[in-house]
Amino acid sequence: MTQPSDPTITNYRSGGYLPSMPKDPWNNPYQYVSPGxxxxxxxxxxxxxxxKPGGEGYDADISTSTLEQR
Numbered sequence: 001m002t003q004p005s006d007p008t009i010t011n012y013r014s015g016g017y018l019p020s021m022p023k024d025p026w027n028n029p030y031q032y033v034s035p036g037x038x039x040x041x042x043x044x045x046x047x048x049x050x051x052k053p054g055g056e057g058y059d060a061d062i063s064t065s066t067l068e069q070r
Contacts, residue, residue, distance in 0.1 A: 026051065037065040 024030055024046035036043030043065045049058040 037063070040065055 021029065026046075026049045028047060028051040031045040031047065032042060033045060034042040043063050045061055045063045047053055048055050048060050048062065052059070053061060055061065
């Protein structure tokens, strides 16, 4: 959310970062995991309504690695 201090990062744009981290629809923080599942570089996860890993229905986890790719 702030400019990287590493001088080798050349693709930084002022204003290119979010002012704050958004929350999921249940007002819980998203989880960032690196490396991600299935060989992905990272995953972004919502733990659902209960904000805890696992669960069913509205409490089920939603992850970038489990979303259908189109």
